[in-house]
């Protein structure tokens with residue numbers, strides 16, 4: 381197969397690698413170019429909860445909280461005051477998405493996506509090479525634990541909605557929770573159990589997935605930053621890197637996470653997103669929780685991994701930056717130790733920050749780049765990129781090959797911005 385027939389994927393995060401796998405399975409020659417070495421981005425530093433049925437952050441409750449978020453640096457969702465036209469525009473879109481009817485439409489689309497994606501994860505759990513891929517995925521379910529009565533009411537409402545949408549969810553009290561896992565403090569009064577969630581160690585998952593696609597015949601090249609796409613209305617020729625190296629290809633997929641918008645704009649195409657900065661701490665604990673959980677009041681996720689316990693969360697709209705803000709990191713310890721024994725003094729092994737690519741309407745962007753032949757976008761997964769990886773790859777594979785689609789992709793198209 382000549383170079384002009386291959387697909388070039390820009391970005392080797394979870395979306396890029398799963399897309400590479402899907403296209404390779406369709407017999408395409410695939411080259412993945414990644415600016416880094418695959419470490420340190422959202423796909424490796426996230427909380428590791430594959431959560432079908434997860435609710436979007438743009439919800440009717442956030443609408444009234446917008447002002448509080450603007451000024452409270454201790455809020456799990458924080459927007460430091462700054463003047464930025466694109467962010468103001470994004471916030472207006474976010475506010476629109478919080479309107480009850482828009483919210484309901486978004487939930488419907490996300491639920492449809494996550495049901496298909498869950499099947500994809502089930503299939504990936506059967507993969508036998510490398511062994512680390514299946515081993516990095518644990519179908520154990522997750523918990524949302526809470527300490528306040530108002531959270532119990534919210535959890536009860538959420539359980540009803542999840543049942544209506546066909547997802548499993550069980551509300552249990554604090555005593556039952558401690559019978560299942562005694563790492564939880566007495567202050568925790570209950571939990572919403574999500575039996576269908578899959579727990580993963582993101583760094584291991586990403587590295588095993590990279591090995592898996594390479595074994596399948598995909599070429600992955602690290603430390604290669606793409607600067608532009610070589611395509612016009614009728615033909616796609618490939619990409620050019622920052623070092624002026626040209627890679628020929630007949631199709632290009634842009635899956636560079638939060639950096640996708642900058643690249644698309646060089647071609648006068650908009651994929652407006654905000655980097656929703658999150659943090660994690662790896663800590664050592666002698667008595668980590670066996671079950672992965674999210675502490676509902678603080679929105680801190682706790683996932684015990686081989687190399688320590690990951691406390692992950694917070695969402696800050698402060699632009700693309702990798703500053704580790706002490707106050708935000710402290711919130712992770714405070715939020716987690718309110719629910720789990722022994723974390724307040726736990727030795728810190730690693731501090732990390734990374735960016736979720738968030739669209740204002742809470743939906744990913746999956747579709748063709750307008751006005752450019754054979755050029756595609758897959759990004760904007762916000763808090764759900766791991767969860768929605770397999771369905772994104774599947775839909776893109778179907779689109780690129782003119783196959784019948786597993787679902788309607790119009791709500792995810794780039795046309796909504798251009």
Ligand SMILES: Cc1cc2nc3c(=O)[nH]c(=O)nc-3n(C[C@H](O)[C@H](O)[C@H](O)COP(=O)(O)OP(=O)(O)OC[C@H]3O[C@@H](n4cnc5c(N)ncnc54)[C@H](O)[C@@H]3O)c2cc1C
Nearest residue numbers: 391393394395415423426427429606637658764765766767
């Ligand atoms: C704290 C935190 C917790 C999270 N928890 C969860 C969770 O529990 N479950 C879940 O489903 N999701 C979670 N997420 C969200 C999830 O991590 C993201 O949605 C997902 O990783 C996005 O994947 P991606 O491949 O689109 O982007 P990225 O992971 O950002 O990967 C993009 C890749 O593109 C490369 N790149 C960028 N620019 C260029 C260029 N010009 N040329 C070549 N390569 C380039 C980068 O090097 C990078 O490797 C969390 C995120 C955070 C920050």
